[in-house]
Amino acid sequence: MDTFQETVFKLKKYWADRGCIIQEPYDTEVGAGTMAPETFLRVLGKKKYNVAYVQPSRRPADGRYGDNPNRLYKHMQMQVILKPTPADVLDLYMGSLEAIGIDLSKHDLKLEEDNWESPTLGAWGIGWQVMLDGMEITQFTYFQQVGGLDLDHVPAEITYGLERIVSFLQGKESVYDIEWAPGFTYRDVRYFDELQQSVYNFEMADVARLWRLLDEYEAEAQRLVDAYRAEGLADADKRRFPLLSAYDNVLKCSNLFNLLDARGAISVTERVGVIGRVRKLAVGVAQAFQDQEQYREVA
C-alpha cells in the first residue's frame, strides 16, 4: 500500500514521463488549482503548455475544526493541464489511475456529465466528474472560455482529489487516518492546520479588517490593470509590466471573499456584488495577459 506522498510521487512521475513540466504549488492562497496562474493564465494565448502540480486549495467555509472525516478547510488537488488536448487524453488519464495501482478491469469507472463554470473567473468548460466505485475522484474539464475569452487552444484540465483517491487506495474511512509517510498519518501532518484555521475563519477573523484588506487588494489590482491599459505604454514597458503581480492581488481578493463568506459576513445580496468585483479584476488581468503575449514573445 502506497503512502500519500508515494502516490503523489507516482502521479508526478507519470505525467512528467508524458511531457509535463512538474511545477510546485503556487505560493498565494487559492480556492482551487484552477486559480493558480499555471492554469488560469497559462491556458490563455497560443503557446502550447503541459504542466502538472499539487495545489493545496483553501475553502474556508468547508473547514470543520479537524472533526469531519471527509471535509477539509484545505485539501490537496493534483492539477494537470494539457494544452492543447491530445486525442488520447482520456486513455492517458486512465493510465495514470493504473499507475497508482487501480486495476480498472476490477473497478467501476464512469464519466458523468459535469460542466464547469466559474462566474468569478469568467470561465467555463465542458466535462465530467469521474466516478470510481461510486466516488467522485476527478474533475475533467475541456476549457472553452477563460476571463471571458475564447481560448486559442482547448486545454484539458484534470483535477484529482488526492485525499479522496488515497483514502480509497488505503481503504480509510477518514482522511485523517491516511498514512502520509511511513509512520505519519494525515492527522499528524495536518490536524492543527485544520483546527486552528477553522477557529480563525469562523471565530476570530476580524471582519472589518478583512473588508479593508479586500478594498486595498482590489484597488492595487485595479490600479495595475488600468495602468496596463493606459494609452501610450511602450511595447518594451508592456513586456515587463507586472500583470503577474496584479493577478496575485486578485487571488488575495478571492481568498478574502471566501474568508468573509465563511465568517458569515456577506449577505446574499452583497455576495453577488463582491463576486462581480472579483470577476471584473480577474477578467481584466486575463485580457491584459492575453494581449501581453505578443510582447512576451519578443526576445
Next chain:
Amino acid sequence: MLPFLLEIGTEEIPDWMIPSALEFLRSKFPGENVRVDGTGRRLVLRADVAARSADREEVVTGPPASVTGKALDGFCAKQGVTAAELSVIETAKGKYWSFTRKIAGRDAAETLREEIPALITSIPWPKTMYWPSMGGPRFIRPVRWIVALLGADVVPFECCGVTSGNTTMGHRRLGARGPLAVTVSDYEQVLRENFVIVSAAERRAKIEAEVAAVAGARGLQAKADAKLLEVLTYITEYPTAILGSFDASYLTLPSEVLVMVMRHHQKYFSVETAEGELAPHFIAIMNIPADPEGHVVNGNERVLRARFNDARFFYDVDQKKTLAAREEDLSHVTFQAKVGNYLEKTARVAALAGQLGGPDAEAAAHLCKADLTTEMVKEFTDLQGIVGGLYARAQGVPRPVAQAVYEHYKPLSMEDSIPSTSVGQALSVADKVDTLRSCFAVGMIPSGSKDPFALRRASQGVVKILADGVLTVTLDELCAGDEKLTAFFRERVDYYFREVRGFAYDEVNAVMAAGYGNLPDALARLDAVKAVRPTADFEPLAAAFKRIKNILKQAGDVAAGAPDAALYTEQEAALAAATEATDVATGTYSERLARVALLRPAVDAFFDKVLVNDPDPKVRENRLRLLTNLINKFSSIADFSEIVTN
C-alpha cells in the same frame, strides 16, 4: 440494396442527450430500414441503401419557339447542348424549345461520402464544445473515430477531425485496447466480445432483469424508477447490477433523505421489503461484467456510509432549533432581490393561506419556508418542503399542518399529484400565487423561453390544484384585477385544458369564452360540450350560432331591451317561445346542453323564412334584439360560435 453502418465514436456523451440525437439521425437518414442505437461513446446507425440510384431523364424547357439566333445560342451554351438536340414541345403556355437531359444514377458510396459529414455535424445538441483549438470541429464531446461501411467497403470522408474507416473501439478498460476492425455483419458481435452491448434495449433489459434478480435473491424488491433506468442504460456499455448494504441504524433517518442520497447522488436503486419498508440495501449498476473480489461493492458501501453520515449530522444539527424558531431567520434568506426576503414572503403567504384554508393553512404557512435555513436543505435542495414536513412531524406539529408543509411544492409537474388535503392545497396555492403576484409586481414576467423563476410551472400548478382540488376560490379573485397576471393565467388554463386534459381547442375556446374563473365549473362545461358534440343537432346549431354572431357583429350596437312580440312573424314567435321555454339553469350541464340542442328546428325555420335585415328599421331592430336575447341566454355554458363545424 447494400447494408450501411455508421458509428460515430466519441468521448462520453451525457446520457440524457443520446436518444434525441439518435432519433435525429434516424429521421434524417435517406436509406431504408433505418435503425439507430448507441451508448455514451458511440452513436450507431444501420440501414439498407440502394447501391446505385437509378438513371433518370429530365425535360428542360428553354425559350419560346419563336426565339432564334443569338438568344437561342445563349440557352444552348448555358445548358451545354447543341441547337440540333433541341425540339419544340407544346405546353399549356404555348410552344417552347426543349431537350431531354439524361441524368446518370450515382453510386451510394459517392452520395454518402458527401452527405454523411453534414448529417453528423447537423445533429442538434444543447451545448457544444470545440477542440483541439479555435476553429476546430464542434460537437457535444470530441469525436475520436468514425466507422462508415457500405457493404464491404469503407465510405471515406473526413469529419470532426477524424477520417472514417472500418475500426471501432471496445470498452475503455476491458477487451482489446487498440482499434478493432469490423464488418457490417460482425460489428455487434466484435463489440460484444469486447464488452460493449450496442443495443440500448438489451442493456435496459439486462439492468431490469439483474436488478430484480439481486433484490429477489434477498426476498426484496427494487423500487421501480424509469428515469434512473434510462440514465443507467446510457452511461454504461456493459451494465451489471450488484447489491450493496448499509447499516440498519441509518434507517432511523427519514426514508426520503436516504432515497434521495441513493438515487440522486449515487444513482442507486433503493430496495424495499414486501411490506414496502425501505431495506438496508441498495443496487448499483457497474460498467463492468463482474465484481469477483468485491472491490466495487466495498467502494460503493464506503461512499454511501460517508454520505449517510453527513445526512445524519445534518439531521442532528437541525433538530437543535425548531422550525417555528427558525421563521425569523428567514429575514436573512433572500427570496428575490427586488421582492425581498423569505420572512416577508412568509407573512404574505400566511395571510393568503389563512383566507383560503383557515387556521391550519395559516399555521403551515409560517413553517413552510423555515427548512430553507436547515443544513439538510442546504445539502439536498430538492428536498425543500419535504424536509420541513418531516421535521414538523418530528417536532410534534399537528399532522394536518405538517402534511401541508410536506406537500406544499406539489404539483412539481403536470404528471405529479396535487397536495392531498384541503389545507395543503390552500398552502400550495397561496405560496405560488404570492410568488406570481410578487414577481409580476416588479415586472418579472416570463417571456419566450426566459422564465428564471419558473413562474409558468407555479401558475400551472395553481391551475391544476384549482381544477382538481377542493378549493372554491376563483382565479379572478386570485388575480385581484392584475391584467397581466390574468392574461398569463388564461394561457395556462388554455394549456391545461388542451394539453393536460386533451380537449379540442375549439371546445376549450367555446367554454373559456363563457368564463373560466371557476375551474371545476369550466371543466364540467367542457365535459358536457364534448359529450353533446357528437349528437346530430349540436354542430348545425353551433353553425347557426356563428351565423347569428356574425349578423350581430355586422349590425353593431343593438339597443338593449325585450323585443316587441307584436312585430313577430310566425317563425320569430316560435323561436322566441322556444328560447323562453328552454331551461339552461337546472340539471347537469349535459342535460342543459341537450335542451339547447332541441332549439335547432326553431333556429333553422327562422333562418329559412326570416330575413333579419328587413327594409323596415323597426322590424330589423326587433329581430336583432330577439337574436341578442337568444345568444345571451345560451352563452353561459359555452360560446357555441367558437365550435369549428364542417
